[in-house]
Amino acid sequence: MPVQDYQAVIGLEVHTELNTATKLFCGCVNEFGAEPNTNVCPVCLGLPGSLPVLNAAAVDAALRLAEALGFRVPAQSLFARKNYFYPDMPKDFQISQYEEPILSDGSLDVDGTPVGIERAHLEEDTGKTVHVGGGGRIHEADHSLVDYNRAGVPLMEIVSRPDLRSSEQARTYVAELRAVLRAIGVSDVKMEEGSLRVDANVSVRPVGSEAFGTKVEVKNMNSLRSVGRAIDFEIERQVGQLDSGERVVQETRHWDEADGSTHSMRVKEGSSDYRFFPEPDLVPVAPSDEQRARVRASMPELPAARRARMVGEWGVADADAQILLNVEGLADYAEAAVAVLHGGTPRDVAHWCTGAVQAFLRETGTTPAVLALAPDGLAELVDLVADGTLSRSQAQDVLGECLREPKRPRQVIAERGLAQLSDEGELASVVDRVLAENPDVVTQYRDGDAAERKKKRGFLMGQAIAATSRQGNPKVLGDLLDQRLST
Amino acid sequence: MTATEIAAAVRSGQRSARDVVEEHLAAIAARDRDLHAFLVVVADQAREAAAAIDAAVARGEDPGPLAGVPVAIKDTLCTRGVATTCGSRILDGWEPPYTATTVERILGAGGVVVGKTNCDEFAMGSSTENSAFGPTRNPLDPSRVPGGSSGGSAAAVAAAFAPLALGSDTGGSIRQPAALCGTVGVKPTYGRVSRYGLVAFASSLDQVGPFATTVADAALLLDVIAGHDPLDSTSIDDDHAPVSPQLAAGVAGLRIGLVEELTDVDGVQAPVRDAVAQAGAALEAAGATVERVSIPSAQYALSAYYLIAPAEASSNLARYDGVRYGLRVDADHAAAMNAETREAGFGPEVKRRIMLGTYALSAGYYDAYYRKAQQVRTLVIRDFARVYERCDALLAPTSPTVAFPLGAKTANPLEMYLSDVCTIPSSLAGHAAMSVPFGAGEGGLPIGVQVLAPALGEPVMFRVAAALEAAAG
Numbered sequence: 001m002p003v004q005d006y007q008a009v010i011g012l013e014v015h016t017e018l019n020t021a022t023k024l025f026c027g028c029v030n031e032f033g034a035e036p037n038t039n040v041c042p043v044c045l046g047l048p049g050s051l052p053v054l055n056a057a058a059v060d061a062a063l064r065l066a067e068a069l070g071f072r073v074p075a076q077s078l079f080a081r082k083n084y085f086y087p088d089m090p091k092d093f094q095i096s097q098y099e100e101p102i103l104s105d106g107s108l109d110v111d112g113t114p115v116g117i118e119r120a121h122l123e124e125d126t127g128k129t130v131h132v133g134g135g136g137r138i139h140e141a142d143h144s145l146v147d148y149n150r151a152g153v154p155l156m157e158i159v160s161r162p163d164l165r166s167s168e169q170a171r172t173y174v175a176e177l178r179a180v181l182r183a184i185g186v187s188d189v190k191m192e193e194g195s196l197r198v199d200a201n202v203s204v205r206p207v208g209s210e211a212f213g214t215k216v217e218v219k220n221m222n223s224l225r226s227v228g229r230a231i232d233f234e235i236e237r238q239v240g241q242l243d244s245g246e247r248v249v250q251e252t253r254h255w256d257e258a259d260g261s262t263h264s265m266r267v268k269e270g271s272s273d274y275r276f277f278p279e280p281d282l283v284p285v286a287p288s289d290e291q292r293a294r295v296r297a298s299m300p301e302l303p304a305a306r307r308a309r310m311v312g313e314w315g316v317a318d319a320d321a322q323i324l325l326n327v328e329g330l331a332d333y334a335e336a337a338v339a340v341l342h343g344g345t346p347r348d349v350a351h352w353c354t355g356a357v358q359a360f361l362r363e364t365g366t367t368p369a370v371l372a373l374a375p376d377g378l379a380e381l382v383d384l385v386a387d388g389t390l391s392r393s394q395a396q397d398v399l400g401e402c403l404r405e406p407k408r409p410r411q412v413i414a415e416r417g418l419a420q421l422s423d424e425g426e427l428a429s430v431v432d433r434v435l436a437e438n439p440d441v442v443t444q445y446r447d448g449d450a451a452e453r454k455k456k457r458g459f460l461m462g463q464a465i466a467a468t469s470r471q472g473n474p475k476v477l478g479d480l481l482d483q484r485l486s487t
Numbered sequence: 488m489t490a491t492e493i494a495a496a497v498r499s500g501q502r503s504a505r506d507v508v509e510e511h512l513a514a515i516a517a518r519d520r521d522l523h524a525f526l527v528v529v530a531d532q533a534r535e536a537a538a539a540i541d542a543a544v545a546r547g548e549d550p551g552p553l554a555g556v557p558v559a560i561k562d563t564l565c566t567r568g569v570a571t572t573c574g575s576r577i578l579d580g581w582e583p584p585y586t587a588t589t590v591e592r593i594l595g596a597g598g599v600v601v602g603k604t605n606c607d608e609f610a611m612g613s614s615t616e617n618s619a620f621g622p623t624r625n626p627l628d629p630s631r632v633p634g635g636s637s638g639g640s641a642a643a644v645a646a647a648f649a650p651l652a653l654g655s656d657t658g659g660s661i662r663q664p665a666a667l668c669g670t671v672g673v674k675p676t677y678g679r680v681s682r683y684g685l686v687a688f689a690s691s692l693d694q695v696g697p698f699a700t701t702v703a704d705a706a707l708l709l710d711v712i713a714g715h716d717p718l719d720s721t722s723i724d725d726d727h728a729p730v731s732p733q734l735a736a737g738v739a740g741l742r743i744g745l746v747e748e749l750t751d752v753d754g755v756q757a758p759v760r761d762a763v764a765q766a767g768a769a770l771e772a773a774g775a776t777v778e779r780v781s782i783p784s785a786q787y788a789l790s791a792y793y794l795i796a797p798a799e800a801s802s803n804l805a806r807y808d809g810v811r812y813g814l815r816v817d818a819d820h821a822a823a824m825n826a827e828t829r830e831a832g833f834g835p836e837v838k839r840r841i842m843l844g845t846y847a848l849s850a851g852y853y854d855a856y857y858r859k860a861q862q863v864r865t866l867v868i869r870d871f872a873r874v875y876e877r878c879d880a881l882l883a884p885t886s887p888t889v890a891f892p893l894g895a896k897t898a899n900p901l902e903m904y905l906s907d908v909c910t911i912p913s914s915l916a917g918h919a920a921m922s923v924p925f926g927a928g929e930g931g932l933p934i935g936v937q938v939l940a941p942a943l944g945e946p947v948m949f950r951v952a953a954a955l956e957a958a959a960g
Contacts, residue, residue: 048686049565087821092805275848280691
């Protein structure tokens with residue numbers, strides 16, 4: 001059967017590192033990139049005799065997610081031990097949640113389709129192993145070093161129901177979830193740094209079938225793009241297997257970004273039996289009504305509502321609103337600029353943000369918060385276009401310079417003598433000169449059909465703008481030109 | 488001298504802490520080679536601490552309620568910079584970078600730590616014969632065991648190496664050796680005393696508690712170590728009224744129950760049974776009412792305990808993998824290093840319990856074993872609750888027998904497990920319980936009578952214990 005005769009069934013497990021000040025069960029600083037083994041203590045090293053104490057801020061983070069995605073918060077949830085041996089896991093068990101997670105039954109709207117979220121739970125991260133020698137691969141390594149700074153960092157695992165049907169939907173789900181997590185301020189959600197990790201459960205079934213196919217878990221996607229690519233690859237691989245009469249094997253597969261395919265991972269011996277049991281060193285988590293009310297009162301506007309407002313009140317296209325919200329801090333930047341506009345429109349602010357500003361952020365890997373051009377500088381630029389001081393193409397140049405150098409738009413205009421020429425008398429003589437120099441074109445315009453006229457008018461406009469060294473106000477020039485051509 | 492007397496003498500400047508410490512170090516030097524109560528004696532550290540206390544007294548400061556009192560610490564409690572092995576090869580030479588909350592509190596109260604005491608490996612055992620570093624002998628009869636797992640602490644107090652000691656009790660590991668060595672031993676209510684720094688055996692059962700020669704001394708030490716600890720999530724957030732002021736309150740009007748299922752069972756020696764009956768009579772004579780009560784589920788408690796405790800232990804002891812501390816047996820890859828380290832580092836009893844616990848938690852067996860055991864635990868709690876509607880405290884034997892000869896039970900683990908049959912039910916319930924010397928049995932060896940009280944029932948429990956101590960003379 002061709003691919004289109006199969007339906008993909010996808011569920012996603014998203015692990016997000018919470019940005020609490022300290023780790024989940026001890027007072028060690030939770031930060032990325034510190035000197036190895038500097039943010040450690042007896043508790044996160046799992047030393048004999050140490051005991052975990054739950055960080056209340058992590059519970060707050062879960063409660064924020066509950067508010068955002070409509071999760072049910074049981075009166076009481078339990079931590080459990082997940083037992084398995086691994087050198088970077090200090091206690092050789094992970095404190096996680098199993099039978100009674102802190103959140104259950106949420107949902108996230110993905111392009112108008114509600115995607116169910118079965119559960120979200122809190123757990124501790126493991127340390128990080130570095131294999132030394134042998135090119136960093138475990139089997140050839142001379143020895144291995146373990147950094148326990150990450151051990152005990154709070155993670156929230158968010159498990160969707162198998163409600164997604166395409167890689168596109170899966171990507172949108174992750175992008176939207178990421179925007180929500182960022183908006184509620186609980187995680188840095190950086191896939192490249194591993195603060196957001198996505199595992200996909202993928203299966204395929206003939207269209208119309210109700211039964212699920214055999215699912216395969218795909219790991220190691222470290223960007224939104226690789227989530228999409230890995231799922232697409234996996235769908236095609238599974239369809240190919242079924243079509244050639246083979247069976248899909250239930251297994252975990254590793255996405256290889258370089259060769260664009262998934263590879264079967266060696267199944268860890270006994271990995272299926274984690275011998276979960278309730279963590280006796282912790283008491284049940286029972287968020288109080290006060291705690292929940294406090295969280296509720298501090299909830300920000302969520303991405304979906306914010307997007308709707310940008311589309312409705314600013315007149316921004318949905319796709320652009322999407323970009324504003326998916327790039328960290330960009331929506332806040334745009335809002336700050338809109339707040340101080342004098343004459344310009346929010347739509348124009350959004351235009352520059354999703355265009356030049358976003359491109360600059362991507363190129364330099366920075367965030368809006370540290371841009372040389374503060375939001376009021378962007379508002380200044382938008383206002384200068386609105387009042388005719390700058391043409392759009394001039395504004396593009398000015399913005400480029402303001403993003404690179406700590407300069408305000410007015411300063412760049414002054415330095416470059418860039419201000420747009422709007423004086424009607426001066427521009428009228430330019431137009432007259434252009435018409436006089438191109439009598440043939442004028443004739444062709446007058447004799448031509450609508451298409452011909454459009455073409456010739458465009459040519460004459462270009463000549464006129466060039467004659468003002470690109471400083472002529474295009475609107476004034478256009479009006480003058482039309483006036484003369486119609487007589 | 489009792490701890491109470493020593494502290495009073497040191498605080499008032501009548502005796503120097505240095506003098507007290509030297510006396511006890513001399514006793515250890517004279518006799519511990521034979522008894523082996525200690526794994527480590529920290530003589531220099533103890534002398535320094537004593538000197539600091541004397542200096543404080545000289546400055547007119549009060550060093551605290553344990554001023555100058557030597558205290559022995561079970562080796563399951565972490566002591567910064569002092570080897571902490573839990574009687575296991577796998578932790579040989581490990582020096583913790585931190586100190587257990589209970590030990591910190593003793594030091595803060597002016598106590599002087601003299602050393603770390605021997606115990607069954609990871610507190611798994613009832614005779615201290617499971618220590619990887621050799622057994623401890625009972626000071627009252629060195630051919631016999633001191634009980635366990637806190638046998639070293641019990642022996643240290645019984646041999647007057649220190650008037651006070653800390654032990655840990657999971658299923659009877661303080662009470663049973665206290666009984667066998669003729670000392671007072673207290674297992675506080677679960678959560679009354681911090682577990683931070685107590686190397687875990689079975690987290691939902693472990694409690695730290697005192698050994699002493701008198702009920703008053705045990706109360707003195709309990710009052711120092713009890714109280715909420717933010718580092719232990721299971722520590723009860725309560726200011727815990729001290730028990731010491733209760734000791735003289737007497738037992739008039741108290742309702743005491745004799746627990747049938749813990750007294751009239753096979754294996755309880757006749758003199759032990761008689762001692763419990765005499766203890767009841769003594770309390771009656773002192774104004775209490777005494778009746779026989781029943782905890783029907785108690786007969787299942789031992790079986791439930793030997794599923795729950797090993798299950799938790801199998802997880803708690805996973806961390807001894809050779810990666811970060813203690814013993815490491817090098818191998819070609821990490822999994823082999825884990826396995827070989829654990830093979831070499833753990834003794835047979837620890838391995839047995841890890842196997843039992845791993846099995847009880849395994850997929851397909853969890854419901855039949857671990858979950859069922861937890862249900863029994865709930866039943867035990869319910870049965871106790873019913874009895875405590877009518878009674879303020881209960882009496883039972885601590886140990887079915889007096890101290891037994893070394894080697895008598897090492898060949899049969901089940902027989903050894905039965906040593907804790909009387910202490911386990913209150914452990915499962917998380918209640919308070921203590922052992923008080925009361926009478927003598929076979930060979931003149933001491934018998935311990937167990938006083939049980941509901942959660943946070945220590946004040947009443949100590950009143951009963953004080954009355955028994957007075958009656959025993």
